[in-house]
Amino acid sequence: MLKVLLARAHQGYRTVAYPAAPPTLPDRLRGRPHLDPTKCPPGCQACVEVCPTAALKIVAGKPQLDLGRCLFCPECERACPHGALHFTPDARLATSHRAALHFDGRELELARALDEQSRKLFGRSLKLRQVSAGGCNACEADLNVLTTVVFDLSRFGIRFVAAPRHADGLVITGPVTRNMRLALQKTWAAVPPPKLVIAVGACAISGGPFAGHAEQHDGVESVLPVDLFIPGCPPHPITILDGLLRLLGRLTPASPGKEIS
Amino acid sequence: MNAPAPCLIHNGEPVALSRVPRLSWADFRETVLQACEREGRVAALFGQPLSDDTLRLWAVLAHDDTGQLQLGYTEVGDAYPSLTPACPQTHWFEREIAEQWGVKPEGHPWLKPLRFHPSHRSGKDAWDRAAEVAIEPCVTDFFRVEGDEIHEVAVGPVHAGIIEPGHFRFQCHGEHVFHLEIALGYQHRGIERALVGGPNGRTLPYMETLAGDTTIGHTLAYCEAVEALARCSVPARAQVLRTVALELERLANHTGDLGALANDVGYQPTASFCGRIRGDFLNMTALLCGNRFGRGFVRPGGVLFDLEESRRADLLQRLTAAAADTANAVNLLWNTSSVRARFENTGWLSRDHALALGLVGVAARASGVERDVRAQFPSGHYRFAQIHVSGDAAGNVFARAYVRWQEIQRSLAFLQEQLRHLPATPLQTTPGALATESVVVTLSEGWRGEICHVVLTDPAGRWAHYKVVDPSFHNWMGLALALRDQQISDFPLCNKSFNLSYCGHDL
Numbered sequence: 001m002l003k004v005l006l007a008r009a010h011q012g013y014r015t016v017a018y019p020a021a022p023p024t025l026p027d028r029l030r031g032r033p034h035l036d037p038t039k040c041p042p043g044c045q046a047c048v049e050v051c052p053t054a055a056l057k058i059v060a061g062k063p064q065l066d067l068g069r070c071l072f073c074p075e076c077e078r079a080c081p082h083g084a085l086h087f088t089p090d091a092r093l094a095t096s097h098r099a100a101l102h103f104d105g106r107e108l109e110l111a112r113a114l115d116e117q118s119r120k121l122f123g124r125s126l127k128l129r130q131v132s133a134g135g136c137n138a139c140e141a142d143l144n145v146l147t148t149v150v151f152d153l154s155r156f157g158i159r160f161v162a163a164p165r166h167a168d169g170l171v172i173t174g175p176v177t178r179n180m181r182l183a184l185q186k187t188w189a190a191v192p193p194p195k196l197v198i199a200v201g202a203c204a205i206s207g208g209p210f211a212g213h214a215e216q217h218d219g220v221e222s223v224l225p226v227d228l229f230i231p232g233c234p235p236h237p238i239t240i241l242d243g244l245l246r247l248l249g250r251l252t253p254a255s256p257g258k259e260i261s
Numbered sequence: 262m263n264a265p266a267p268c269l270i271h272n273g274e275p276v277a278l279s280r281v282p283r284l285s286w287a288d289f290r291e292t293v294l295q296a297c298e299r300e301g302r303v304a305a306l307f308g309q310p311l312s313d314d315t316l317r318l319w320a321v322l323a324h325d326d327t328g329q330l331q332l333g334y335t336e337v338g339d340a341y342p343s344l345t346p347a348c349p350q351t352h353w354f355e356r357e358i359a360e361q362w363g364v365k366p367e368g369h370p371w372l373k374p375l376r377f378h379p380s381h382r383s384g385k386d387a388w389d390r391a392a393e394v395a396i397e398p399c400v401t402d403f404f405r406v407e408g409d410e411i412h413e414v415a416v417g418p419v420h421a422g423i424i425e426p427g428h429f430r431f432q433c434h435g436e437h438v439f440h441l442e443i444a445l446g447y448q449h450r451g452i453e454r455a456l457v458g459g460p461n462g463r464t465l466p467y468m469e470t471l472a473g474d475t476t477i478g479h480t481l482a483y484c485e486a487v488e489a490l491a492r493c494s495v496p497a498r499a500q501v502l503r504t505v506a507l508e509l510e511r512l513a514n515h516t517g518d519l520g521a522l523a524n525d526v527g528y529q530p531t532a533s534f535c536g537r538i539r540g541d542f543l544n545m546t547a548l549l550c551g552n553r554f555g556r557g558f559v560r561p562g563g564v565l566f567d568l569e570e571s572r573r574a575d576l577l578q579r580l581t582a583a584a585a586d587t588a589n590a591v592n593l594l595w596n597t598s599s600v601r602a603r604f605e606n607t608g609w610l611s612r613d614h615a616l617a618l619g620l621v622g623v624a625a626r627a628s629g630v631e632r633d634v635r636a637q638f639p640s641g642h643y644r645f646a647q648i649h650v651s652g653d654a655a656g657n658v659f660a661r662a663y664v665r666w667q668e669i670q671r672s673l674a675f676l677q678e679q680l681r682h683l684p685a686t687p688l689q690t691t692p693g694a695l696a697t698e699s700v701v702v703t704l705s706e707g708w709r710g711e712i713c714h715v716v717l718t719d720p721a722g723r724w725a726h727y728k729v730v731d732p733s734f735h736n737w738m739g740l741a742l743a744l745r746d747q748q749i750s751d752f753p754l755c756n757k758s759f760n761l762s763y764c765g766h767d768l
Contacts, residue, residue: 003593003596004530004593007530007534007589007590007593008530010585010586010589011534011537011586011589011590014537026544026547026548026551028547028548028549028550028551028566029547029551029552030551030552030557050462051462052462052463052465052466053463053466071466071556072552072556072557073465073466073556073557074551074557074565075462078565087551130422130423131419131426132423132424132425132426132448133426133447134447134448134449134450134764135425135448135473135764136470136471136472136473136474136764137425137472137473137474137762137763137764138470138473138474138476138554139473140423140424140425141473141474141517141554142553143423144422144423145536145539145540145543147536148533148536148537148540149533149536149537150537150540160422160423162421162422163421164419174448175450177447177448177449177450178378178449179376179377179378179398179446179447179448179449180398180418180426180447180448182397182398183398183418183419183426183447187419203470208466208470209463209466209467209470210450210451210452210455213450213451213455214451215378215449215450215451216450216451233466233470233556234473234553234554236553
């Protein structure tokens with residue numbers, strides 16, 4: 001017992017200050033992209049050509065990046081000879097609508113809080129059931145990590161539960177493989193209403209690198225309506241946490257890193 | 262007539278297809294069986310379709326004692342006599358061949374689908390299912406034990422935790438498990454099929470997500486295959502940084518596993534501490550390349566990100582802190598008798614079984630089988646910097662936990678040594694055109710064990726065929742055997758001690 005107590009003292013207090021203070025993120029993190037269309041010469045397709053998931057388009061001479069398809073890989077940034085596109089370490093990326101993920105360089109419309117009635121129900125206690133439907137275990141790992149002392153998800157009243165019947169919603173990862181479609185639908189049917197769907201990662205939003213494969217369904221929206229989109233490959237845990245807190249109205253859209261209550 | 266001279270190559274040594282002997286069925290069979298009798302093993306066995314009527318069966322046999330890989334192929338029609346009755350290692354491979362190409366291994370004792378998808382050759386089905394019949398996941402004949410008070414427990418595909426899907430079917434008498442059958446395929450995304458004709462823009466994302474917790478391991482095997490086919494020499498600094506990333510991946514996962522094992526026996530201190538320290542290691546990978554899983558780091562010809570002086574010092578400092586924290590957290594396990602008792606009394610797998618099944622990685626080493634690609638088939642920087650093979654003969658959960666702890670300590674020491682000085686070379690070269698009509702086998706020791714990629718090129722230097730063998734493919738059957746005569750309540754602990762990949766298996 002004494003050894004355990006000594007170990008506890010050695011390991012220290014390790015919970016992040018976020019959201020009371022901005023998160024500490026790796027300087028090389030490829031988070032929210034920065035686009036500067038004024039630097040794009042006419043006809044240049046350098047970034048479009050290297051994008052593995054066709055997330056980039058040039059619309060009226062300006063780059064548009066679908067964050068739902070983007071794998072946040074370094075290819076476009078490296079291919080751009082004009083510095084018109086680079087990733088910043090800003091981890092705030094979650095949105096309430098698929099369309100909001102079509103990023104053209106202007107301010108991203110981050111996830112809005114649920115309506116008042118839903119916030120009354122879920123705002124201080126949200127139980128989620130996770131379903132991996134073809135996820136590669138990276139999104140799953142960074143969801144799991146939210147339950148460690150570092151992120152301590154339960155301090156916000158959010159918990160992952162074992163049974164769909166105990167859940168207020170599903171957190172879904174993976175492109176929804178053909179072989180998981182039925183299991184996902186059954187799990188969804190077992191969640192009592194009102195209920196939420198949260199799609200985590202490029203696969204769950206768009207099929208990710210597997211988009212178009214006959215073995216999968218190009219993401220959750222083909223099966224269920226989605227309330228929160230959290231892009232990334234995988235999203236950083238802070239991106240996921242930020243999205244969840246926004247959904248519950250625990251952050252104001254304008255003051256990131258600040259809790260309302 | 263004598264069999265042709267064997268084609269022996271090294272890890273990452275390309276060879277022209279014309280140099281690989283085409284064997285008669287009898288010689289092919291004899292080659293596989295003889296290799297396995299002498300503690301050789303099947304690293305890969307797969308079909309390559311040549312036409313609607315002909316399937317080329319490839320075997321890659323690994324000889325751990327000499328560090329050589331033996332290649333050979335034969336050609337079969339719609340059926341051939343199964344190797345599995347004489348060589349259990351081929352059990353899973355033959356099921357895969359049957360499912361993918363509709364070729365029947367006749368006499369296979371356990372011929373069921375592996376991933377539950379239609380055959381890749383229309384009109385050919387190993388189970389003679391009609392084309393219009395939908396194939397439902399895990400709808401198959403499960404082995405059943407009959408008798409008084411025998412009952413069956415079915416678990417999954419959706420499990421209680423945040424974990425990938427799979428189906429487990431237990432034959433029980435009370436708590437006692439007679440048999441566990443594992444049915445997978447829920448994660449099948451069709452990657453191997455999509456790789457043919459590459460490389461293209463999607464190839465690297467496929468590699469990075471084959472098994473997302475093994476991004477570096479699989480991407481490394483892929484890049485080494487490209488580099489071998491292009492005869493491209495990777496700069497020394499990139500070689501070292503690749504080993505840094507691979508060992509960080511091992512450290513993160515092994516530490517996480519020890520925490521999860523502690524959790525499964527209800528020992529919270531180590532569970533809590535290791536859950537956090539695992540993240541510290543992931544953050545070190547993010548320090549290197551911006552992504553906690555190493556995405557965007559390894560590329561054909563080298564690596565994309567440097568570890569400049571300040572970053573190197575930062576990483577060393579973080580490693581020192583993590584080493585102290587990990588030792589502090591993990592040693593609690595060995596000092597707690599209730600943890601030791603649960604670990605020691607659960608999940609045995611004998612050395613004989615490990616050899617017969619062709620197990621790899623931590624699971625093999627914990628059953629007294631000395632197998633480690635880094636030592637026996639070294640590539641890249643491991644050719645110059647050795648790392649000791651860890652091991653334990655007990656074959657139980659304790660051994661699988663303790664081997665992880667040995668490897669954590671050795672990886673930490675290895676990294677601290679390697680990071681003292683980094684070679685001053687560029688980070689990348691550009692690989693040229695790929696050798697045409699060639700084959701290359703690359704092995705890398707991922708944190709779960711041996712990752713094997715076999716790449717065949719066509720006359721244009723594109724992928725004519727791409728075979729991926731994740732270590733989990735070898736090891737799932739090991740978990741099934743380790744659960745025999747255990748309590749069903751031991752399953753989570755036993756499962757975690759293997760911690761196999763579902764998507765790496767399902768591809």
